[in-house]
Amino acid sequence: MSDTTSAAVLGTGIMGAAMARNLVKAGLDVRVWNRTKEKAEPLGKDGARVCDTPAEAVDGADVVLTILHDADSALQAMRQAAPALRKGAVWAQCTTAGVGALGAFAQFAREHGVVFLDSPVLGTRQPAENGQLLVLAAGPQEARQAVAPVFDAIGSRTVWTGEDAAEGAASRLKLVINSWVLTVTHGTAEALALAKGLGVDAADFLQAVSGGALDMGYLQAKAASILAGDFTPSFAVHTAEKDARLIVEAGESVGVRLDVAAAGAERFRRAAELGHGEEDMAASYFASFEK
Numbered sequence: 001m002s003d004t005t006s007a008a009v010l011g012t013g014i015m016g017a018a019m020a021r022n023l024v025k026a027g028l029d030v031r032v033w034n035r036t037k038e039k040a041e042p043l044g045k046d047g048a049r050v051c052d053t054p055a056e057a058v059d060g061a062d063v064v065l066t067i068l069h070d071a072d073s074a075l076q077a078m079r080q081a082a083p084a085l086r087k088g089a090v091w092a093q094c095t096t097a098g099v100g101a102l103g104a105f106a107q108f109a110r111e112h113g114v115v116f117l118d119s120p121v122l123g124t125r126q127p128a129e130n131g132q133l134l135v136l137a138a139g140p141q142e143a144r145q146a147v148a149p150v151f152d153a154i155g156s157r158t159v160w161t162g163e164d165a166a167e168g169a170a171s172r173l174k175l176v177i178n179s180w181v182l183t184v185t186h187g188t189a190e191a192l193a194l195a196k197g198l199g200v201d202a203a204d205f206l207q208a209v210s211g212g213a214l215d216m217g218y219l220q221a222k223a224a225s226i227l228a229g230d231f232t233p234s235f236a237v238h239t240a241e242k243d244a245r246l247i248v249e250a251g252e253s254v255g256v257r258l259d260v261a262a263a264g265a266e267r268f269r270r271a272a273e274l275g276h277g278e279e280d281m282a283a284s285y286f287a288s289f290e291k
Contacts, residue, residue: 004029005149008061010054010077011068011095012040014233015121018128019067019094019154021046025131026153033057033077054081061086063150064114067094067121070242071101078108087113090143092150094121094135098175098246099168099253106166115143118165120174121155124234131155136170138162172250179247179261181218182240186264186284188222193288202227222282231279240281241268 006029009020016034020043023030030048034040037052044050051057058064058081066074074095091114093105102118109116117139127133135151135158144160151158161169195202206223209215225231244265251258267287274291276283 006061007063008057010066014125015128016067022131022153031057055084059084063090065092071097090115090147092117092119096120102168116165118170138170139165175247175250178243184218189285225282226285231283233280235281237268237271238277
């Protein structure tokens with residue numbers, strides 16, 4: 001490995017683009033690829049090399065990050081990259097992919113001689129842009145030094161949950177955390193929708209809980225977005241629906257019924273159907289109304 005770590009970022013959406021910029025700022029050699037190249041091209045001005053194919057992006061890279069919509073997208077990109085993967089390279093799989101895909105990820109890594117890390121990230125647009133994501137990671141000790149410059153650049157800290165990525169300790173923890181995040185988002189949206197329906201001033205609701213046991217920063221932040229009508233995506237409705245369904249599936253696989261998560265996935269589906277799929281997940285608010 002050279003003195004300068006080279007990193008390939010496959011996927012330059014809200015999260016991937018911000019992560020790539022922070023890798024460049026940290027002095028890494030950064031190559032990026034996105035299925036829609038136009039979304040990746042602005043990163044060229046930041047110092048990243050914009051590539052036409054996943055194979056071009058990973059050619060010679062020390063670390064490959066996948067941060068795409070779902071497990072299928074991540075695995076497809078890696079299969080396209082396979083001919084150019086360096087033996088011994090570290091694959092940090094950052095997509096929230098659930099637990100069902102881990103076996104396929106691990107098998108791909110074995111077949112192509114790369115080290116697989118189960119490493120979903122926790123955070124939305126602003127933490128990603130500020131390099132303040134929480135990295136949840138599982139993988140062998142010998143890969144951790146290689147990936148440290150990457151994780152240090154994109155996150156405020158890394159929580160290692162185990163040494164066998166295929167066991168999915170990091171992905172399982174991510175699903176538990178996301179189940180709480182989505183529950184709070186829907187709770188905020190429904191409370192404000194009910195306030196509107198009953199003719200209650202939302203400010204009175206927020207003032208009543210302010211500073212008490214029922215208050216929290218996330219409630220205030222999402223409420224502020226809803227009341228301002230600002231649904232600039234920090235975490236999009238379509239992605240939140242995908243995560244909600246992964247959470248429900250994970251629960252079902254271990255005999256745990258998750259009624260709130262299932263209802264939440266349906267709220268996101270309705271919000272998307274009403275035209276809010278690309279907006280922030282606070283747009284769950286609109287699922288409370290007919291139009």
